[in-house]
Amino acid sequence: METKKQFRWFSIFEYEKEQDYLREMHKAGWKFTKVKGFGSYHFEKCEPEDVVYQLDYNKDGLEHKEEYVKMFSDCGWEYLMDYAGYSYFRKPVSETGVAEEIFCDDESKIMMMERVLKGRMLPLLVIFLCVLLPQFILNIFNYRNYVLATFLGGILAVYIIIFSWCAVKYNKIKNKK
Amino acid sequence: MDQHIRKVYVPMTETAFYILLCLRDPNHGYGIVQKVEKLTEGAIRLTPGTMYGSLSKMEKDGVIRFVREEDKRKIYQITELGSEILEIEFERIERLYKVAQGEM
Numbered sequence: 001m002e003t004k005k006q007f008r009w010f011s012i013f014e015y016e017k018e019q020d021y022l023r024e025m026h027k028a029g030w031k032f033t034k035v036k037g038f039g040s041y042h043f044e045k046c047e048p049e050d051v052v053y054q055l056d057y058n059k060d061g062l063e064h065k066e067e068y069v070k071m072f073s074d075c076g077w078e079y080l081m082d083y084a085g086y087s088y089f090r091k092p093v094s095e096t097g098v099a100e101e102i103f104c105d106d107e108s109k110i111m112m113m114e115r116v117l118k119g120r121m122l123p124l125l126v127i128f129l130c131v132l133l134p135q136f137i138l139n140i141f142n143y144r145n146y147v148l149a150t151f152l153g154g155i156l157a158v159y160i161i162i163f164s165w166c167a168v169k170y171n172k173i174k175n176k177k
Numbered sequence: 178m179d180q181h182i183r184k185v186y187v188p189m190t191e192t193a194f195y196i197l198l199c200l201r202d203p204n205h206g207y208g209i210v211q212k213v214e215k216l217t218e219g220a221i222r223l224t225p226g227t228m229y230g231s232l233s234k235m236e237k238d239g240v241i242r243f244v245r246e247e248d249k250r251k252i253y254q255i256t257e258l259g260s261e262i263l264e265i266e267f268e269r270i271e272r273l274y275k276v277a278q279g280e281m
Contacts (some may be wrong), residue, residue, distance in 0.1 A: 054226070056229075058226075058233075060229075066249045070250055072229075074207035075224065100222075103227045107192070111234065
């Protein structure tokens with residue numbers, strides 16, 4: 001079986017882009033098999049087909065895996081794998097040409113985003129406030145270690161960009177409601 | 178009734194309404210999906226991501242409760258609190274309907 005590997009990086013709220021990417025690959029005859037490490041996507045050659053890919057983020061679901069997967073398979077979704085808290089599902093576009101999704105209202109889409117925020121952003125925020133920020137301030141004012149302070153400052157800047165970008169994205173989806 | 182429950186469920190989403198309506202009899206998530214599709218003649222198709230998230234949240238809110246597991250499917254039923262808010266929702270919808278009728 002011919003296989004291939006591609007590197008892609010999607011930030012935490014870009015699961016829609018990721019879903020589109022996997023769908024396009026399948027349309028082009030590359031069926032998703034797994035993702036590992038830092039965004040290493042594995043595919044195997046297949047008949048080109050229009051298949052919808054969907055990501056869910058649900059800790060409850062991961063804790064009750066069998067029952068969670070059962071509900072999706074009852075509804076015709078094939079469960080693929082979990083990666084970084086996300087569960088991957090796929091379903092061929094039906095003969096009527098309707099591309100189904102796993103969420104049917106905005107409320108449940110927002111609920112999922114809030115689970116992502118809680119699961120992924122909260123730990124980052126804790127590291128930010130309890131480790132990075134105090135270290136940065138100590139290094140500037142107490143230790144006067146400006147090399148380390150610059151380094152920490154760089155990480156802080158990246159963090160702040162990620163936080164603001166997430167806030168913008170979250171508001172955008174919330175206002176769409 | 179708790180302020181939070183009132184805020185979230187009065188009025189409630191269509192998904193929550195159909196879940197509570199169906200769970201007057203014990204049922205599992207997929208059973209609800211099928212029942213709603215039949216009741217609405219295919220107009221409303223609930224999806225598993227929405228269904229799973231809603232059921233866990235509604236269980237935490239105490240408007241439905243877990244009864245038993247059957248063939249890897251969790252069976253739920255409405256609670257007294259759930260029945261109470263469903264009744265409030267019925268009255269609200271009836272009022273809406275009456276008002277709409279009067280205006281036509």
